[in-house]
Amino acid sequence: MKRYGGDLQKAKRVLLLFTALIAVLWLPVLWLGNEIDSRTDFFSIPITWAYALILLPIALTVVLSIARRLFEQANR
Numbered sequence: 001m002k003r004y005g006g007d008l009q010k011a012k013r014v015l016l017l018f019t020a021l022i023a024v025l026w027l028p029v030l031w032l033g034n035e036i037d038s039r040t041d042f043f044s045i046p047i048t049w050a051y052a053l054i055l056l057p058i059a060l061t062v063v064l065s066i067a068r069r070l071f072e073q074a075n076r
Helices: 008-039 047-074
Strands: none
Touching (some): 008 047
């Protein structure tokens, strides 16, 4: 935990930053999915949901693994 200042509050802020970053990066994916889906009828599943089904588990895995490491280091 030394790398993040050694306190739990700093680890929480870093975790919140990573979560906000993923949320901000997620917005263009949703916008692009809506644009593609509204202009084509080729998809039986809206492209936004296809992106969500693929990318959301990956994003959650990354955030949870970072959170687990930060809190393990904070509890040492």
